[in-house]
Amino acid sequence: MTIRLYNTKTRTKEAFTPLDAENVRMYVCGPTVYDRAHLGNARPVLVFDVLFRLLRHVYGADHVTYVRNFTDVDDKINARAAETGRSIGEITAETTQWYLDDMAALGALEPTHMPRATGYIPQMVAMIADLIDKGHAYVAEGHVLFAVESYKDYGRLSGRTIDDMIAGARVEVAPYKRNPMDFVLWKPSGDDLPGWDSPWGRGRPGWHIECSAMAYELLGETFDIHGGGIDLQFPHHENEIAQSACAHPEGGFAKVWMHNEMLQVEGRKMSKSLGNFFTVRDLLEQGVPGEVIRFVMLSKHYRKPMDWTAEKAREAEASLRKWAALTAGVAGGKPSEDALAHLTNDLNTPGVIAVLHEAASLGDAPGLRAGLDLLGFGDLSEMEIIKGMVAPKDEARVATLVAERAASREARDWNRADEIRDLLVASGVELRDGQDPAWVLKPGFDPAKLETLK
Ligand code: AMP
Numbered sequence: 001m002t003i004r005l006y007n008t009k010t011r012t013k014e015a016f017t018p019l020d021a022e023n024v025r026m027y028v029c030g031p032t033v034y035d036r037a038h039l040g041n042a043r044p045v046l047v048f049d050v051l052f053r054l055l056r057h058v059y060g061a062d063h064v065t066y067v068r069n070f071t072d073v074d075d076k077i078n079a080r081a082a083e084t085g086r087s088i089g090e091i092t093a094e095t096t097q098w099y100l101d102d103m104a105a106l107g108a109l110e111p112t113h114m115p116r117a118t119g120y121i122p123q124m125v126a127m128i129a130d131l132i133d134k135g136h137a138y139v140a141e142g143h144v145l146f147a148v149e150s151y152k153d154y155g156r157l158s159g160r161t162i163d164d165m166i167a168g169a170r171v172e173v174a175p176y177k178r179n180p181m182d183f184v185l186w187k188p189s190g191d192d193l194p195g196w197d198s199p200w201g202r203g204r205p206g207w208h209i210e211c212s213a214m215a216y217e218l219l220g221e222t223f224d225i226h227g228g229g230i231d232l233q234f235p236h237h238e239n240e241i242a243q244s245a246c247a248h249p250e251g252g253f254a255k256v257w258m259h260n261e262m263l264q265v266e267g268r269k270m271s272k273s274l275g276n277f278f279t280v281r282d283l284l285e286q287g288v289p290g291e292v293i294r295f296v297m298l299s300k301h302y303r304k305p306m307d308w309t310a311e312k313a314r315e316a317e318a319s320l321r322k323w324a325a326l327t328a329g330v331a332g333g334k335p336s337e338d339a340l341a342h343l344t345n346d347l348n349t350p351g352v353i354a355v356l357h358e359a360a361s362l363g364d365a366p367g368l369r370a371g372l373d374l375l376g377f378g379d380l381s382e383m384e385i386i387k388g389m390v391a392p393k394d395e396a397r398v399a400t401l402v403a404e405r406a407a408s409r410e411a412r413d414w415n416r417a418d419e420i421r422d423l424l425v426a427s428g429v430e431l432r433d434g435q436d437p438a439w440v441l442k443p444g445f446d447p448a449k450l451e452t453l454k
């Protein structure tokens, strides 16, 4: 079976051949841990989770190594600590656990290794020292900078020249930089900031070096796939390549570069800095099941921008409810050739979902179950929404209507009281006048029916 993947580096879809089929290696840039993950952050997690599952399917579960890091040293974390008066360690530990819980709720497998940047400072220091020795980095005013002009292929991944980049980017101008595009490998830390001893004084790493150092340590100087969001292509990935290719010129660093497009809100990237975000936890707490989030994300090809809409979530939920009923108690088998053909074609997850709709319409429950497994959906009958858990907002609506009915009876408005009672009963609410609780939701409760009341 041949997997074809679009490689950002060559701008073509290529047949994937692992360097070592016994150990297929993938690195994906993970989150900076200072706050809850927003929904956009879940997109790379789900895209690369599907790829991880596909690689395990093709090469065997024990023959794939997937590394995703936690950035736990960063100025945003320092700022959060200063704002809240909490310790950095407390913030990063709490946020890391939130991230793991939220991604598990979306059905994402844990990567093989989840290194934290602060666990690899000596490796970063060694790599930086090596870059200085080889003439690719220099010390200036307590900083160590990478000299972009020392690496002839700088800009190859994103297809830009150094001049383009200077013109297009808001680069940090600093008097000590030889070239405005030179980027920080190490910077000095005052006493109030996290810092480690180094040959250049007490300081902390720049962002990019951690991925180069951890990928080298855990995957070696050459590995198969490097992933992340397209927003990281420049400068982050360009800088990772420069660092790694110069420190280990014999290795090729990553062979295939894969980038997911952005989750958007009204045409703009969802991001913390734009303030147009909601978190994965917000959605889960509103009663949107993790499976629904997974389904909506996978219904768009990863190289296309996408929007989250409530309408898509409703449609996804309706499909999943139907499929849950169809696959209850059905064991998964081999996924169909059609489903695999789509998935191995550069992760065409919408294509797989179309195959699943077809299987469902033909009543092919084993085919449907196998396809769901391929996309990482667990036992749908375990979905909370199907087990009868109801969104808090729907429960609140029922409570309001029950109270309105009581008030109408109090006011001797029998017509109104009966109208509300009939509607509640029709939507699946059992009214238990005089008892505690005064109402319960029956299986099959349909909150949409509540909306028909004038
Ligand atoms: P960050 O914590 O911002 O470094 O992001 C962690 C991961 O989420 C990176 O792979 C980003 O490329 C990705 N990411 C951030 N925002 C979005 C978005 N709106 N849509 C898709 N991926 C995103």
Ligand code: ZN
Residues within 6 Å of the ligand: 028, 029, 030, 211, 236, 240
């Ligand atoms: Zn990275």
